[in-house]
Amino acid sequence: MTIRFLALGALPLLLSTAVMAASPKPPALETVADLALEKDALAWDFVEGITTEVGPRQAGTEAEARGRAWAVQWLRANGFQNIAVEPYTMPTWVRGEERAEITAPFAQPMRVTALGTSASTGEAGLAAEVVYFSSYADLQAAPAGSLAGKIAFISHDMKPTQDGSGYGFAGPARWTGPSLAASKGAVAAVIRSIGTENHRTPHTGGTTFAAGVTPIPAGALSNPDADNLERMFARRGERPVTMKLTLTPRSLGETDSGNVVAEITGRDPKLPPVLLACHLDSWDLGTGAIDDGAGCAIIAAAAKQVALGGRPLRTVRVLFAGAEETGLWGSKAYAAAHKGDAIYAGLESDFGADRIWRLDTNFTKTDPVLYRQLALAVARFGVAPSQEVATGGADLNLARESGAAILDLQQDGTHYFDLHHTPDDTLDKIDPAALRQNVAVWTQVVGILANRAEPIVQGK
Ligand SMILES: [Zn+2]
Numbered sequence: 001m002t003i004r005f006l007a008l009g010a011l012p013l014l015l016s017t018a019v020m021a022a023s024p025k026p027p028a029l030e031t032v033a034d035l036a037l038e039k040d041a042l043a044w045d046f047v048e049g050i051t052t053e054v055g056p057r058q059a060g061t062e063a064e065a066r067g068r069a070w071a072v073q074w075l076r077a078n079g080f081q082n083i084a085v086e087p088y089t090m091p092t093w094v095r096g097e098e099r100a101e102i103t104a105p106f107a108q109p110m111r112v113t114a115l116g117t118s119a120s121t122g123e124a125g126l127a128a129e130v131v132y133f134s135s136y137a138d139l140q141a142a143p144a145g146s147l148a149g150k151i152a153f154i155s156h157d158m159k160p161t162q163d164g165s166g167y168g169f170a171g172p173a174r175w176t177g178p179s180l181a182a183s184k185g186a187v188a189a190v191i192r193s194i195g196t197e198n199h200r201t202p203h204t205g206g207t208t209f210a211a212g213v214t215p216i217p218a219g220a221l222s223n224p225d226a227d228n229l230e231r232m233f234a235r236r237g238e239r240p241v242t243m244k245l246t247l248t249p250r251s252l253g254e255t256d257s258g259n260v261v262a263e264i265t266g267r268d269p270k271l272p273p274v275l276l277a278c279h280l281d282s283w284d285l286g287t288g289a290i291d292d293g294a295g296c297a298i299i300a301a302a303a304k305q306v307a308l309g310g311r312p313l314r315t316v317r318v319l320f321a322g323a324e325e326t327g328l329w330g331s332k333a334y335a336a337a338h339k340g341d342a343i344y345a346g347l348e349s350d351f352g353a354d355r356i357w358r359l360d361t362n363f364t365k366t367d368p369v370l371y372r373q374l375a376l377a378v379a380r381f382g383v384a385p386s387q388e389v390a391t392g393g394a395d396l397n398l399a400r401e402s403g404a405a406i407l408d409l410q411q412d413g414t415h416y417f418d419l420h421h422t423p424d425d426t427l428d429k430i431d432p433a434a435l436r437q438n439v440a441v442w443t444q445v446v447g448i449l450a451n452r453a454e455p456i457v458q459g460k
Contacts, residue, residue: 026310029306029448029451032305032308032309032443032447033305033381033440033447036302036305036436036439036440037381037437037440039436040305040435040436042078042297042301042304042305042439043297043298043301043436043438044435045074045297046293046297046301047289047294047353047427047435049074050067050070050071050074050288050296050297051287051427052427054067055288056282056283056284056285056288057281058281058283058284059090059257059322059323059325060090060091060093060255060257060326061092061252063284064281065257065258067281068260068322071280071320072085074300075260075300078304079307080262080303080318081263081265082261082262082263083262084260084261085259086258086259086260086261086333087258088257088329088330088337089254089255089256089257090255090257090323090326090327090329091253091254092251092252092253092255093117093118093250093326094249094250094252094284095114095204096114096120096247096248098112098219098247098248099112099244099246100112100190100219100221100225100243100244100245101244102243103243103244104241104242105236105240106232108228110221110225110228110229111200111201111202111221112190112219112221112222112225112245113204113219113285114217114218114219115174115204115206115207115218116205116283116326117208117209117215117218117326118207118215118216118218118219118249119215119217119218119247120247120248120249121188121217121247121248122248123248126187126188126217126244126245126246127242127243128149128188128242128243129150129151130151130152130153130240130241130243131146131152132155132229132230133153133154134155134230135155135173136156136172139154139180139181139184142184143184144183144184145185146184146185147181147184147185147186148185148186150185150186150187151187151245152177152178152181152184152186152188153189153221153226154173154177154190155191155230156177156191156192158195158196160413160414160415160418162357162414163358163410163413164351164416164417166196166417167194170194171194173192173194174194174220175206176210177191177207178191178209178216179208181216182209182213182214182215182216183213186216187216187217188216188217188219188245188247189219190218190220190221190243190245191219191221192220192223192226193220194417194420194421195223195421195422196417196418197419198227199223199224199422199424200222200224200225201222201424202219202222202422203417203421204283204421205220205420206326217245229241257323257329257330258322259319259320259322259330259333260322261318261320261334263316263317263318264306264315264316265311265315266311266313267311268313271313271314271315272344272404273314273316273343273344274314274315274316274317274343274345274347274446275317275343275345275346275396275398275404276303276316276317276319276347276348276349276442276446277318277319277321277331277346277347277349277393278292278295278296278299278319278320278349278350278395279295279296279320279322279323279324279325279350279394280292280320280321281321281322281326283325283425285421285422285425286419286421286424286425286426288425289353289425289426289427289430290352290353290425290429290430291352291420291425293427294349294435295349296318296349297435298353298435298438298439299347299348299442301439301442301443302442302443303318303446305439305442305447306443306447309447312447313451313453314344314450314451314452315450316446316450319334321395324350324395328394328395328397330395334395334397334398335398335401340402341398342404343398343402344456345399345407345449345456346398346399347392347396347406347407347408347409347445348392348393348395348396348408349409349438349442350393350394350395351413352416353411353430353431353434354416355412355434356381356383356410356441357383357410357412358384358385358410359374359375359378359386359409360386360388360389360390360408360410361390361405361407362389362390362391362405362406362407363405363456363457363458364386364389365387366459367457370452370456370457371385373448377448378445381437381440381441382437383409383441386410390406390407391406391408392406392408403458405456407449409441409442
């Protein structure tokens, strides 16, 4: 039965190869997407190139500028049109030294990394008693002023989930935990890394201090160190746990950053374009392979693959946003610079390089005909339909503000937070076959959208 099925299946493939050879007509979109699944080399070329030749691309720094120059050259070499850098300025923070040690009752060093916008302890460091909170809610319940002179340890644990929802659950410990601790008098905060592996690689990431709250030094301990510190609290008896923390990050003030844009121009330039977004900056610890070199690689490869099927009706615009990690500066600048521009549909790739497993849109119910067409077209790549409403990635501010259709090609996030914002975010973690599956799905979806004249029906 398998043999007969294979034999029948091979027939149309052979026929289409013969047709392709005989005619200059570009291959059908389905064929282009199928070939991308097998052979796409563009996405790997991009992510291998930028991680090797540029490496870390911290927002607002000279390294990010080198990333922009590299991307412009890559886009030019690959035949993109209307390539431009759109500059803006942003407040820039850079890492310094980072050390943590428990000084009593069980003296030993720990692995720590500073969180973006953390204040400095000064070179001499800061020593204080540690107060343990097993969750963000525990910290919220702490009385006002109760942390005066103390270091808050927020050990909110994160578990892996396929849809990444564990990040939403645990994330507040990093996003606003240090600010909350500062508002209750803490002189510093250390959190358990917002990550799902048990290596001694602390996860950095941005933290935000509320208006009126003076920033304090804030770091993340690796998960094994947070486990160790928890055990110390369990057996310390009446003895206080004390820590010496040295974090010396500094602010560079306003520096230059920029967005890189490029297009595959459509046959009808008056029609609103399809906007594909990613971010070009990365945290400084790794080389920004999965966050978000892979995302830029996927969208650029897909735009080029769509063009292989013939010039699309609508323009496909790629936006390599700058400075996402430290406050969405690139996305905000792009939305401000292009205010009023109509966008047909917006999609972002910023969740690593694992396979796409689900298709979410914000028109699933209002334009069921289009949704069904898209869902059927990607089913052969193992992508499931869903009723979830797409909200788009961080770099799609313009698409959201202009009321565009939004699609989320959801990637499997089970292992994404093992690597996220760590020194381990490097190229070897990307599976080339999974990367090609992303390109195939994106090619199929973007190709349908870019060749569709009708407006997308959306609710008010
Ligand atoms: Zn990212």
